[in-house]
Amino acid sequence: MSLWRFASTGYQVYAFEPNPEIKAGLIKNCQKRPNVHIDGRAVTEISGEERDLYTGAGEGTSTLSPFYDVHTPTDRVRTVTLEDFCNEQSISEIGFLKVDAEGFDLPVLKSLPWDRIEPFAVSAEYQNLVSVRLGYSFDDLCMFMTDRGYQVLVSEWYSFGDEELKVPTWRRFDRYPCQLADKWSWGNIICVREEEEFERLFAAAKMAEKFISGLEDPNLKPFLSEMTLARRAATIQEQVELIGVYMGN
Structure with a gap:
């Protein structure tokens, strides 16, 4: 996982994980990494929405839009755009942006303020x-x-x-x-x-x-x-x- 590689070399790492179980594991494993910041919101093109989170198709396949028959809504999550998140954290520069959003990759990319932040x-x-x-x-x-x-x-x-x-x-x-x-x-x-x-x-x-x-x-x-x-x-x-x-x- 890229997170660990960058965290171990001193980068400030901001990670999003709306699945509560996976998020809890990340927080536990990163307790000794003050440069790693885990956010439980889901990144989309609109901030502040409450959306269903669908799980059940295996670890790493949580999504806001089900694409497997076994996907079922298990939690409600709040959304945030990358632009609003960058404003919250005073982020003006990104070295590496990695997106793996189970189908929502383009909406995530669109939520970045490309006019002022170019990874x-x-x-x-x-x-x-x-x-x-x-x-x-x-x-x-x-x-x-x-x-x-x-x-x-x-x-x-x-x-x-x-x-x-x-x-x-x-x-x-x-x-x-x-x-x-x-x-x-x-x-x-x-x-x-x-x-x-x-x-x-x-x-x-x-x-x-x-x-x-x-x-x-x-x-x-x-x-x-x-x-x-x-x-x-x-x-x-x-x-x-x-x-x-x-x-x-």
Whole structure:
């Protein structure tokens, strides 16, 4: 988790977690990290609303808009925009903005005051299966960032609908504009502003891609479980994200 990496190096970390159980765990684990601030509100485009929080599809899938049959409303949460939160905390600069809002990633990004705060690096999740119900697509998310002067790296994972896959499975890196290998896939976009910085990021991503592909070697794969492969891929993706951030420091 990026939170721990940045917290351990002294960054001021502001995290949002509206799921009460997960929030309680974060607060407990961060007791000795005064530079980590956990907020229980849900980030959307409108502050001050009371919304249903749907859970039940596994840890990390809490959402304001149900997309699995097992999602049920379990709590009421208050909303806040990034603009209002930044005003509350007197935040005028963001080094890394990471968004993983279960379909609400574009609304979260829209809530930032881009006219005065431009993060050095941004990571957000895309998943058309969820976001199209909310009125936007993978391309809409990417173009929102390119319209603000960012270069976009795409990290694509295989669709959850592939019955042969038992665990999340990484697929490839590419630079936007690009076509997804599967429009129902999911993944992340990693965004930086300067062309030179993006080229360095893209080169690092392609090196990581070769390493991940090496894990699929028939001679090696029998010794690695599917879950191990998934975790290795997720760790490498996170490292690529961090390369994008640290280039600016």
